[in-house]
Amino acid sequence: MNSSLKRQPVKQSSATRSGQLSTTEVLPGPPTETSALMKKADRYMLIGLIFVGTWAFSAFGLPFLIYSFLLMRKAQRQGELSRPWSVTIVGAFCIVDVAVNYFGWGTDLLPSHDTSIIETLWTGYGKLFDGGYYLNYNSTPLGGLAAPTEKTLEFACIFVMYPMRIAAAWAFLHMKKWGLQGMIITSWMYLSLWFVYYLPQISSNFDHRWGGSIFGSIGFWFIGLVFVSPFVLIPYFYTVDRSMFKDGP
Amino acid sequence: MTDTTTPLGDKGFNENLAGGDQATRGGVLPLIEEMRALPTFQRGAVLASLMFLATIVIQGTILMPLILFRFGWGYNVG
Secondary structure (H helix, E strand, O other): OOOOOOEEEEEEEEEOOOOOEEEEEEEEEEEOOOOHHHHHHHHHHHHHHHHHHOOOOHHHHHHHHHHHHHHHHHHHHOOOOOOOHHHHHHHHHHHHHHHHHHHHHHHHHOHHHHOHHHHHHHHHHHHHOOHHHOOOOOOOOOOOOOOHHHHHHHHHHHHHHHHHHHHHHHHHHOOEHHHHHHHHHHHHHHHHHHHHHHHHHHHHOOOOOHHHOOOHHHHHHHHHOOOOHHHHHHHHHHHOOHHHOEOOO | OOOOOEOOEOOHHHHHOOOOHHHHOOOOOOHHHHHHHOOHHHHHHHHHHHHHHHHHHHHHHHHHHHHHHHHOOOOOOO
């Protein structure tokens, strides 16, 4: 175990016979400062997550994620792993989940929808899963998807919610309290936008959207079911032990 | 003196939360042991996250490149 890192002593509480709470220090806890090895692992994990988050080039991100995992295992053997694995898994999932949507809707909203690769990707996706990205694509003044209801949602998510959630997820991975709070706030925003706004607008345009694709609603749910992070994780964020998280920026 | 014993044990509610004393004592537990130490619902949420993460990776590794290759050349997007 690397003894050069500062460690947060873990206190074990126990009630005495008289009912008074006594506190005794026991084994050293996880390091309070990040080691060079963990920083390196986080750096490779971030690169891998960015590649996976492009949705179209995930294969390039896999070697980085695997190498990062190996570095974290090495850090654990040396006693330098600074966060529980569950936090790593949840944080990584949230970053990829948001990055995929950020990349997807961002490329549809911005002028990149005129490039060959994005036009190919979106119209191919539209033909298979969501006809809105296939029928009349790039035919409105804003370009991209021709459904104005979803365009509004794209503005809200690309410029407000997704950047907030990516920043919060990165801080959550670094065990910051504001990261945890940010994850809770953006989870509720995500849930509201997705469940209250996105699903009604896409299902009310059934003929144009799911009805205009090869795989229809089943195909859409095959793609969209994985973007349910707020539904799965809101209870997790509320019940996770907050004492593990650090104050400060 | 007040009685600190709670229905959940001497340590109170925190003992039953994810990553509480069990996960932090003496450093961080290995992945499998940490999963076993988590309460059932927390374990489900983490496993679901892992499963969805893997699904997104598979989608991005197979499905989206397939779209690019299948519809990428000579396809009229108009």
